[in-house]
Amino acid sequence: MRSYPSRPAGLAVPAAALLLLLGAACPAVAADGKPDRDFTIEDPRITESSGLAASRLHPGIYWTHNDSDDGPYVFAVDSRTGKTVATITMRGVGEPRDVEGISIGPDGDIYVGDIGDNLDGSWNHVWIYRFPEPKALRDATVTATQYDVKYADGARNAEALMVHPTTGRVYIASKNEDGGGLYEGPAKLTAGSTNTFRRVGEVPWVTDGAFSPDGGSLVLRSYFSARVYGFEGGRLGESRAVAAPFQRQAESVTYTADGSALMFGSEGARSGVVRVEVEGGGKPGSGQEQGKPSGGGSPAERGAGAGRDQGEEDGKGSVGLGAVIIVGVAALWFALKRKRGQG
Known part of the structure; x- marks a missing residue:
């Protein structure tokens, strides 16, 4: 579980203001009440939203979950209001350890x-849990199937x-500062035995x-950028950058159910x-724009954009004002902490 440092006593006013700016950088609910627009997750229980998946049965609903140490819970959030409309409790899966991703398959x-x-x-193995998307949006307890997962080339973070x-x-895409891997599972997951995932591609920090929705594109995001890859025959194709909003801790992304846009989420x-x-449906080589924020949300979130991968040589020093703010605040916080320790 990630934790945010508390404000140290005597923190300089400018730094405190920057932290306040970062904390406030979140969109309000769309004024027109339409689904799939910028929204704020209002549920006080959801403080570490680490994954998003657009519902296939309920237009405008997004499934999310907290990071580690929260329990076997999945939440349905209405993008029209930002309110949680259903809380699903998974049973039969043991105690979740570090839930980081969510997706919906063609089977619903x-x-x-x-x-x-x-x-x-x-950890020498991780888990995937699976249950049918509920037809009715209400609090419920469901029996989920649990799958044991290992990687062919050894354990890793993802x-x-x-x-x-x-x-x-x-x-599964692994997470590594120096670049991770795209791992492909077996054609069919099997409960009660180990499911081995094999590396089939190289990816940036994800x-x-x-x-x-058509399976022809795969978007991968990091803290400061996002790329869309062509995807055919189970392998990555050409890629291009898409606009990614600056967010305090950029953790999640999903396509809208109709594929017309990407929805970027964060923790906090x-x-x-x-x-x-x-x-152009987000497909590489479509000749269309690389993507643009919808116009809602705060200036900080709308203005991030660019989508240069951290490993690209021409992206050095250009991750944007948001990254500079984060680094500056962190440096000041540690400096003050050290100063207090020496006093």
């Missing part, structure tokens, strides 16, 4: 990825779980990902979800 089932490993490979919308095959209390229009 919700897949929940208990795949995080903040110690970077200390935060992105994606189910292909036509084949039903499950993919905090979440999602397939387009009252965290914001920002819609980014993607013309």
